[in-house]
Amino acid sequence: MSLSIGIVGLPNVGKSTLFNALTKAGALAANYPFATIEPNVGVVGVPDPRLGALGKLYSSARLVPASVRFTDIAGLVKGASQGQGLGNQFLGHIRETDAICQVVRVFNDPDVTRVEGSAEPEGDIETVVTELILADLQTLEKAAPRLAKETKFTKDPEKLETAAAAQAAVAVLDSGKTLFAGAAGAGISLSALRELHLLTAKPFLYVFNMDVGELSDEGLKKQLEDLVAPAEAIFLDAKTEADLAELSDEEAAELLAEAGLGEPGLSQLAKAGFRALGLQTFLTAGPKESRAWEIPIGATAPEAAGVIHTDFQKGFIKAEIVSYDDLMSAGSVTAARAAGKARIEGKEYIMQDGDVVEFRHS
Ligand SMILES: Nc1ncnc2c1ncn2[C@@H]1O[C@H](COP(=O)(O)OP(=O)(O)OP(=O)(O)O)[C@@H](O)[C@H]1O
Numbered sequence: 001m002s003l004s005i006g007i008v009g010l011p012n013v014g015k016s017t018l019f020n021a022l023t024k025a026g027a028l029a030a031n032y033p034f035a036t037i038e039p040n041v042g043v044v045g046v047p048d049p050r051l052g053a054l055g056k057l058y059s060s061a062r063l064v065p066a067s068v069r070f071t072d073i074a075g076l077v078k079g080a081s082q083g084q085g086l087g088n089q090f091l092g093h094i095r096e097t098d099a100i101c102q103v104v105r106v107f108n109d110p111d112v113t114r115v116e117g118s119a120e121p122e123g124d125i126e127t128v129v130t131e132l133i134l135a136d137l138q139t140l141e142k143a144a145p146r147l148a149k150e151t152k153f154t155k156d157p158e159k160l161e162t163a164a165a166a167q168a169a170v171a172v173l174d175s176g177k178t179l180f181a182g183a184a185g186a187g188i189s190l191s192a193l194r195e196l197h198l199l200t201a202k203p204f205l206y207v208f209n210m211d212v213g214e215l216s217d218e219g220l221k222k223q224l225e226d227l228v229a230p231a232e233a234i235f236l237d238a239k240t241e242a243d244l245a246e247l248s249d250e251e252a253a254e255l256l257a258e259a260g261l262g263e264p265g266l267s268q269l270a271k272a273g274f275r276a277l278g279l280q281t282f283l284t285a286g287p288k289e290s291r292a293w294e295i296p297i298g299a300t301a302p303e304a305a306g307v308i309h310t311d312f313q314k315g316f317i318k319a320e321i322v323s324y325d326d327l328m329s330a331g332s333v334t335a336a337r338a339a340g341k342a343r344i345e346g347k348e349y350i351m352q353d354g355d356v357v358e359f360r361h362s
């Protein structure tokens with residue numbers, strides 16, 4: 001159940017460059033589960049330095065990171081919902097993703113053609129969002145007769161709520177707002193709309209694809225960040241990311257330092273996706289593998305056990321938990337136990353990011 005993110009944007013803004021960097025990064029790190037399910041879907045490991053350290057401590061044979069699935073689609077243009085450009089026929093590919101990531105061009109290269117009418121990030125963002133809103137309106141229009149039929153003779157509260165939410169959603173979208181931004185204000189519960197797989201109901205992230213030199217322009221970044229807040233903004237140069245993906249870890253670190261960059265943009269993107277969906281990581285470790293697992297923030301210990309195996313949840317007895325930081329400062333589980341840092345937790349325990357866990361189950 002990896003987190004999935006759909007990539008959207010105008011044509012020629014760097015979506016595929018970013019996507020290729022993502023999938024290559026996954027392919028090159030030998031221990032990362034990498035898969036191309038379809039040519040436009042890539043699964044990449046979420047970089048997590050804690051995993052490598054755990055693997056060393058336990059002499060794990062392999063490392064398995066949490067993963068994020070990215071879907072790349074063809075660019076959207078103004079009027080796509082009316083069939084302009086390639087139309088919005090590819091939006092179907094990202095209907096079932098958990099979040100939407102819009103790539104926005106900031107880089108300047110005059111040799112890369114801009115689509116007509118495109119120049120400023122603000123207008124480009126609006127063009128794409130408008131097409132997504134129109135696509136959702138089409139989906140709702142198509143669903144309306146079915147919802148009306150289903151609710152005519154039913155008292156099923158869920159069906160009735162979905163139908164009512166669908167009607168209210170049309171009003172929000174007609175006002176030019178996404179459901180992500182406007183549903184709460186209109187009293188719509190997004191969970192009632194889940195079965196419709198509406199695009200604008202998903203959490204949004206923005207990737208600003210910049211020239212490498214612009215990445216140190218804090219003023220520009222602040223401006224762009226404000227443009228999309230409260231959605232998260234990630235700043236990267238897709239071309240540099242693609243280069244980084246070709247390099248070994250040491251060489252990549254050198255290139256990052258040379259360019260004055262900290263964390264690779266791809267790591268930031270994976271982390272932002274986790275945050276947008278309210279996910280966090282817990283860890284398991286042993287000689288066979290050290291592994292990062294994703295769970296919703298607020299999940300209990302039995303729920304975390306269920307991510308590994310449903311039987312672990314059903315037969316949950318207790319969990320031995322050491323926080324990653326405590327484990328690392330103690331140097332081993334035995335030492336952590338001796339220092340009183342290993343806790344036995346029961347069914348009520350709320351998992352924390354970075355918990356290193358061993359479950360006991362029947
Ligand atoms: N940060 C950058 N700086 C300079 N050039 C870039 C940058 N990112 C991407 N490009 C270039 O922009 C061009 C278009 O990139 P890409 O094919 O990834 O766009 P796209 O959004 O996938 O387009 P489409 O919608 O047509 O599929 C490529 O030539 C690519 O090398």
Ligand SMILES: [Mg+2]
Nearest residue numbers: 015016073074
């Ligand atoms: Mg492309």
